Amino acid sequence: MKEAVITVKNLVKKFGSFTANDNLNFEVYEGEIFGFLGANGAGKTTALRILSGLSSPTSGEVIVAGYNAKKDPEKIKKNIGYMCQKFSLYEDLSTRENIMLYGGIYGMSKTLIKRRTEDLLTKLNFREYSDRMISDLPLGLKQKLAFSVAVFHEPKIVFLDEPTGGVDPITRRQFWEMIYETADRGITVFVTTHYMDEAEYCDRISIMSDGRIVALDTPEALKIQYGAESVEDVFVKIARPKP
């Protein structure tokens, strides 16, 4: 039985009279690739922010990487990686400068940063880009680099918020292979995405609608349960967007 790295019990988040997260309950296990789906406005981003220590729950218990989200959000932040779609890397710094900056921010030792930086640049085939400004790199490369930086310090969990938006099909697949490889190393990957075929790459997925979780299982099980051919069909059946 794998260890639960994220435990969410009766999570409620309200903004004034509006309930963004309505009694969420789920667990995510070590080394899983967990897909977090839902229409815009369903409450995904709110939940994601709570899980990554950026916001605190109105009520309920949220434990991430062993720390309580309400009491120790700072400890959570130190033990996770985070990649959001647009703004992870500094456009006016070079590739190498970005990597080393984040290494420093994560509190890694100088020798460790140096070694891992060189490893990373080689593995991603980035040597020729190591001194170029991020703003000069094409989108696909930026995304791959942003992901690598998010897991640079080998955290327990990495949160990815729509990491593959607009990227070409080949790069998207390479990105997901990076995710597979990361999960294989034991790092749990919590990812939100709009691409339904990417949901199929996940070990388990949850679908949010109107602040609640309306489905939580493996993609295969959900397809059987809803008599659907693809996750997209399941989605269309149960996740009506709010106007």
Place this chain on the structure above:
Amino acid sequence: MKRFLGFIKKEFLHIFRDFRTMIILFGIPTAQILIFGFVVSTDIKDARVAFLDLSKDEATQKISDKICSSGFFRRVDDLQNYNEIDMAMKKGIVKAVIVFGDNFGHDLISQGKATMSIIADGSEPNTATLITNYVTAIVTDFNRELAGTSATGNILVQPEVRMFYNPELKGHFMFVPGVITLILILICALMTSITITREKEFGTMEVLLVSPLKPVHIIVGKVLPYFILSFIDVIMILVLSWFVFDLPIRGSLILLLAETMLYILMSLSLGILISTISKTMQQAIFMSFLGLMLPTILLSGFIFPIENMPEAYDWVSAILPPRYFIVIIKNIMIKGTGFMYVWKETLILMIMTTLFIGLSVRNFKVRLQ
């Protein structure tokens, strides 16, 4: 600790690689020192004065010469009678008129004292005070010389001071018109400078361009609502000035309103011009608010008289619209002059307005690049 240092290093890199931050760090302080150093002065230099000398005797000659050779004053005119004083002040040719009554010298010798008048332009209270103080000091000096050389002591010239337009020397006679000038140009230019840039930034400009609307429609269409609403602003400001600061409106109210609306139109056009140049709202706000504020405060004659500045600054001041409006508003409100005394400034403002609108239409990009 390492985290912290890594973060600091990043901040340095950001700063060095951002042109704008470098300007703020190094360029602006340099400019500020140069400007402040030369503009902010509490001296007067070459203040223009006229003399009304009804005696024209040795004493008046002596005093006049002393005044003119002090370096603080420049003799600009010799008036013939009291009626000319009003005209000279209204035209703004002189800052003060020094009046010697008839029989000045005679009175001095026979009665042991004579009076002279220093009539200063009270619409610039600071300058007026300085002038009267300096002249009084010079006269006191003359008195001392006189006491030293004469057998009888106690011969005294007593300068009588009068402030034209502003007998109580109220400071806000200078400030409030200046503040009105400053506020109107800042707010109007700011408002219109944001409006086009906002459409560019939000992307709605793209859709507007792919439509039958012509650039002149868009530009005039953006100026007009602000123009109408600014009128209400003007009424509000004038009413407040009247009630709270007791500021008079000695000239024609209609003329004042008309000139103010012209100034507003000019400011709105300037704002539009800025927005055709700026790519982002941040740039537009920077240019209109910060870019206009300091030059207006320092170089338009609002607080610091233009006459006291080095000539180079005078040229810069000449392209600043507020410089002309301050003259107009002061003349109408405080000196009570009519159109004939402000036609030059009015014409300049009109030309500027047309220029700004013309340039805006020309600059307006019909394409995205």
Place this chain on the structure above:
Amino acid sequence: MQKIIEASGISKKFEATQALKEISFEVNEGEIFGFIGPDGAGKTTLFRIITTLLLPDDGEIKVLGIDAITGFKELRKNIGYMPGRFSLYQDLSVEENLNFYATVFGTTVKENYDLIADIYSHIEPFKKRLAGKLSGGMKQKLALSCALIHKPRLLVLDEPTTGVDAVSRSEFWEMLKKLKQYNITIVASTPYMDEAMRCNRVALIQNGNILSIDDPKKIKEGFSRKLFSVRAAEKYRLINSLREYPETLTAYPFGDSVHITFRNDSYNDSIYEHLKKAGIENATITESEAGIEDRFLELMSK
């Protein structure tokens, strides 16, 4: 049938990047023509050239029979344009936005209401709501209504479904199909490959080059080899193992299976042996029909 767009040799450079490299294509009246490609492919640049917002460095382009470079004033009256991100007035209501665009184009909402009725009916209950407070799907419908309200002959939609949920995306394309009866020509771009199947013809675009233009069905059928799908529980190990198999030509993950092509267009049982060595026991292999994304990947790797 008139050619609504005729473009030849269109090139455009931005600083160091060549955004478009000698693009040529034609769009016929009444068709739904899609440009399919990822970010950075050049779609937005091309659309801005079509709508006269940018000038090409090279090449010629005629839209509605008019030269797009010299006749921009005329063209801007007759095109309906929906740019990339939501570009309507966030602080005006749904109603106010629609009225504004109707007026600017010299018409009224009433005049062409039947054209947008289907689309607008989804958002009409919210007509007093500020546009900025609508969900992504509703915003797109409003933007589409505003682009259509003056009954343009050509509708240019730049990534109208990006960032919108799957349900709304589907509805959007249904609405576009219904516009055919008004003989409006539609040119749209999208990064979603599956949406290509909703168009009459598509151009696959990547890095400023057009890889292929045709009926999407024909593009699919252009896939040059036999395609197989391999399924197994251990997804990651499966793909690595398949790549190491000597007969494999290409192997790409595709949702719950791996799409694979072989050097000889066929496989034998040795593949199961190979997979067993990697610990994969219950793999299934079936021959599949290539989709448009498979073809895109094939063209991209050439």
